[in-house]
Amino acid sequence: MSGAGFVPFAIRQRGRGEVPVSRMAKRTTAWFAILRTPGTLRGMVYMALSALSGTMMAALIRDLSFDLHPFVIAAFRSLFGFIILIPAFLRHGFGPLRTRRIGMHGVRGLVNVAVILFSFTALSLIPLAKVTAISFSSPLFATLFAVLLLGEIVRARRMTALAVGFAGTLLVIRPGAVAVDLGTMLALGAAISAAAGVIIVKWLARTESNLTIIMYMGLVATPILFACAVFVWRTPTPSELMVLVLMGAFGSATHLFMNQAIKEADIAVVSPVRFTQLIWAAGVGYLAFAEVPDAWTWLGGLTIAGAISYMAYREHRVTDARTGNTARTHGDRRIRDDRKG
Secondary structure, three states, X not given: OOHHHHOXXXXXXXXXXXXXXXXXXXXXXXXXXXXXXXXXXXXXXXXXXXXXXXXXXXXXXXXXXXXXXXXXXXXXXXXHHHHOOHHXXXXXXXXXXXXXXXXXXXXXXXXXXXXXXXXXHHHOOOOHHHHHHHHOOHHHHXXXXXXXXXXXXXXXXXXXXXXXXXXXXXXXHOEOOEOOOHHHHHHHHHHHHHHHHHHHHHHHOOOOOHHHHHHHHHHHHHHHHHHHHHOOOOOOOHHHHHHHHHHHHHHHHHHHHHHHHHHHOOHXXXXXXXXXXXXXXXXXXXXXXXXXXXXXXXXXXXXXXXXXHHHHHHHHHHHHHHHOOOOOOHHHHHHHXXXXX
């Protein structure tokens, strides 16, 4: 296939000359070329697997919450996450624990406790798909906090997308139209707390390694969660322990698949795939719990997903314009070569 055939919308051949068409057509062709690259396709698959793993973890939490208190489930989830760090301790010793920002690590741990308790309790009270749709709003709050607390600049297009995303959140919650129940409030609290956690990690990341941040998060959160669980304690049965272990495995897989997706392809391309979690949540919720999401949950969730996807795309474009790096991917290079030939 010739170069002109590969880029049908970007240029039109007229003899030996080339007549450029609209910028939108060029951008569209560039994105199609990116999607054709093997790394991008693998990244999208990994992100879809991450969304599925996250849904399965949430479904197991909801299933366990019919018999176990969410605080007990949360304590074991944190414990299993901390156990995963043992090999890192054996390899690096206590070196990663050296820090001059112990107070900020403590705050990060407390925020993580809030995220876990809010989200786990919400999953015990309201449908899986609704919790998932509300959780999509976390990046919106993170962007808002970044503007207010970190002084990051958000220009008109991203600010408009931010407003649209918050409108989508209101569509899911519908305050004033329906009574806002405790589960909905907790799910929203979890999204806001997770956004605050992102900002704290940004602060910490200026001087601390990822391993240091994760280790302190586990050291702070795990004992606090067990202390909360003491008041509602019931020792899990052997079968429940097996489900808790499986829940921890899905939680770890969620992060591993997401990290691999980001390594394989540009985050602006693969991040929208994360929102397939709403589809997974609707399917699993229906099969496991006979839950059918209402139209408002779908409409609001998809509105939030669209807004965040556009914000990721704009960030990608602004970053490229700032660095002058307009051909970072194999697909971009192929288009550039086609234009030359």
